[in-house]
Amino acid sequence: MHGIFYDPKHDEMVVPVALAGAVLTLRGGANGGEAPLRMLQGPKTGLVQPDTLYVDLEHDEMVVDSGDDGVLVFARTASGDTAPLRKIAGPRTRIRNPYGITIDGSRNLIFVANRTETGETRESQDAILVFNRTDEGDVPPRAVIAGPHTGILKIRQIVVDEPRGQVFVTVKNNVEYYDFEAGRFTPWNPDRTGFIGVWSVTDDGDVPPRGVIKGPASGLIWPAGVAINPDTHEVYTIDSVANAMFMFDMPEFFFRPPASPSPARGAGKGH
Numbered sequence: 317m318h319g320i321f322y323d324p325k326h327d328e329m330v331v332p333v334a335l336a337g338a339v340l341t342l343r344g345g346a347n348g349g350e351a352p353l354r355m356l357q358g359p360k361t362g363l364v365q366p367d368t369l370y371v372d373l374e375h376d377e378m379v380v381d382s383g384d385d386g387v388l389v390f391a392r393t394a395s396g397d398t399a400p401l402r403k404i405a406g407p408r409t410r411i412r413n414p415y416g417i418t419i420d421g422s423r424n425l426i427f428v429a430n431r432t433e434t435g436e437t438r439e440s441q442d443a444i445l446v447f448n449r450t451d452e453g454d455v456p457p458r459a460v461i462a463g464p465h466t467g468i469l470k471i472r473q474i475v476v477d478e479p480r481g482q483v484f485v486t487v488k489n490n491v492e493y494y495d496f497e498a499g500r501f502t503p504w505n506p507d508r509t510g511f512i513g514v515w516s517v518t519d520d521g522d523v524p525p526r527g528v529i530k531g532p533a534s535g536l537i538w539p540a541g542v543a544i545n546p547d548t549h550e551v552y553t554i555d556s557v558a559n560a561m562f563m564f565d566m567p568e569f570f571f572r573p574p575a576s577p578s579p580a581r582g583a584g585k586g587h
Contacts, residue, residue, distance in 0.1 A: 319368040332366035358397025374421035381414040406454025416474035424449040442471040463522025
């Protein structure tokens, strides 16, 4: 299991289980061998190896990485062998391997931290893909944040700060494999450390982050997960090399005026 979502509105924990092709919803106070409140699993669900998910409390929906290059949308309370309400998948979507999913409910947007490796050199084409929340089928993303100016080589988790219209992303950048013939006996490269980047929800293309946490003083090498607390101006991350959790006080990220929600493009086309 690599993902988890806590639903404070219903006091529930939602966990994707990749090896079982399932999504479990447990009571917030669950302990020991307590059975889940709901289990989503079966051929109709389309779940293969779900790794990450997000619960959209504003629209009472759950968005899940299918595990086979797609994003599935279910009713929040879906259980058993239930088909998704919508599926975003296909070559035009560019979805290959979602490592993080988040939703901006006020702007009706889905953000996917998408991992792509091609060829024997495992060249990276990682990107932040942005879709309309109600998109369905093989549709192109409405925006793609990727390219050399973004600094994104290897992407991980993602979270939206809706009031300020910002997207926080962990970019780990190190490779995930060994190459003994080339003399690389560890995947960690101290000269290519990761960072936490902040983009606007309206960004598109090869644009640099508007805010960054990185460098030797940060202690970050391979940041994997990210969470934020705007009330205390804190950014949290975990690092796979340090095996530690880091907390940063970043008031400059949260003092900017909140962005006004804008309707998603294509809203008049059935989206």
